[in-house]
Amino acid sequence: MNKSEKLADLRHFLARYGLPADRPPIPLGVPAADAILGGGLRPGAVHEVFAGDWGASGFAACLAIQASRGKPLFWIRPDYEALEYGDLSATGLLELGGDPHNLFLLRAPDAAEALSAAADILACPHVGAVVLELCGAPRALDLVASRRLTLLAEESGVTLFVLREGARPEPSAAATRWQVSSLASDPLDDDWGAPRFIARLTRHRLGGLGDFTLEWNSEDGTFHQAAAHSGAVVSPPADRPAAAARLRRA
């Protein structure tokens, strides 16, 4: 590779991965996580949230509230999801600090339609954020579809969160991938019940990985470091990279 080719390659890389000036990153609010993410979540990108349990949808909702920044928030879900995982409640979103005025719900007949609707919505730059909720491993969601969504998001600056329930990670073009499960409340805290998550950043295109314990503050609309507590700690599953790393260290 000669010099000019290399330069072109670098330019391409910058164009592709460098953030435009008018798209500041979305800080989560936890310094440790933001440092790894390079200031925060990348807007105009696809982020995957894999559900470990019932808490993950809350995590996706919190991220979407942060990312939408007062603009409309579109939540797309195939019909099956509502039966299995319950209806999205506007009052619930309100309690989390979101604005129900800005919430649009699109009930797609199936996963393929949901994906194409997501593509339509991502093309509109006036949308704040999109949550695409999919359960299992729909055939329509392959590497091509995920790349297409990434390109659309990049173009319009709309952030897409793909919430995957009951699914195993597979190759995708997403910027980050999170594995999320609920974290029990601090036993010393009387005002228990704030959304708390164990969020594992298991894939990050532009940087390092990490495990975080996050607590959502509905009033400020940001995450905080969840206070460490002496209660039961959920051990990381044996088949995950975190466990492997620890074994290697031992």
Place this chain on the structure above:
Amino acid sequence: MVAGRANNALTVYALNRSAQQLGLHPGQPLANARAMVEHLPVVPADEKSDLALLESIADWCDRFTPLASVDAPDGLLLDITGAAHLFGGEAAMLRQAREKIAAQGFAVQAAIAGTSLAARALARFAGGTIAKPGEDRIAVSLLPIAALDCGEDKLRALKRAGLKTIAQVAERGRAELTARLGALFLTRLHVMLGAEEKPLAPRRPLPDLSAARHFADPVTTQDVIAKSLHDLSKALSDILERQGQGLRLLEAVFFRADGKMQRIGIRTGAPLRDPDMMLRLLNQKLDALADPLDPGFGFDLIRLEARIAEETHPAETSFDADENAHRQIAYLADRLSARFGEHRVQRFVAQDTHIPEAQSAAVPAQDRDFDGIWTRKRRKTDPPLRPLRMLEKPEEIHFVAAEVPDGPPARFQWRQCRHDIVRAEGPERIALEWWRENPRRRLIPGSERLQRIKLKLLPSPVPPSRDYFRVETRAGMRFWVYRDGQHLHNDLAPRWYLHGIFA
């Protein structure tokens, strides 16, 4: 020949020409007809399908005028006031209507007159007549009295009086006719003679504005159809512009040469006038149709109708970024609704109620303005008090063990999973609004049922109430469960339900 059941006997309902030549006539008992003609082929009458067919012809007649009404069992009435010039005058219009319906394989008789009843009588007894304006009286005067269509007994009364034509009836005095035949008969006569008018009931509400294109040769090619849709949306947009209106409900009507017609409706969230947007919405809808638009032998008329049009504010074109964003979002919602259906693209409105599942109502995003006031349940430092997800129907949880009788559950099983509760908060009692319905009020005083309830033989009906608990499991999942108040009240074992899942 077609036979149907009337007055509890099989009677001749309709005949073809050769049967008529044999001397049979409608209304004759089938037995008599069989006696007159051997080997008579008979088909049972299917009045429902006949009516459906008539309805579809009426739909098709929408091409001539939107004011078409069905005159069962075998007639159609079209109000062509102000429409005839579009087809080259009344004579040309009548000819077109007859030819086009005849081309579909129907036998047609048609006439034009100043009132619906006159036209009806002329069509049935003197097909092809066009009564000149104001001359309905002359046109119908020579028709036989059967054309009055006033029922068997009145007809007999008229015959007995020696009256044969409508003119003869019209000559009699008002008082005489009213006394013998009733006021309704007189009204009918007056309408027929053109002295009064009975308005038609339109089959559908009239569109506010429309633009149409006729084709001399039916079109089948996609390009031509697309081009005409493009031109029509431009034309409709011009009309809207002139009227200072924007459309909220657009309908594209495709008339096929063989008599079928298809309507495609599109709702918009905000008054729309832009022809390109109209066209895009239309194309999106056409692409998403379950049974695609089938030109068959071709469309000979395509029409765009602004079914509902609204005033638009003069300052519709604004350079304000916020306003623009707002419009783009409304347009996006329109496109999605055109594609997936209105009920699938939703927004939420706050409802003034305490019942948790009714507090937010999901309604089509195109519906109306969403400026209801949302009130938060939690105070500043509280955690969320309402779950992000609510099950469509609360699911019963089993093997609930509570440490204290009225307390929160200590563990339960839901969807084959056992959950140990480490924290709980509650109860928060939510009762059905008593002013909506009180089951106790429905009991009749002194009734046996009420007596039995008083003796505690029957459980007492109580307004349903629920005691909600916010619980956290050992694994950190937060649920919203409730105990059904009904059972508690009647000393039965309480039933527990899981209603929502917190983040």
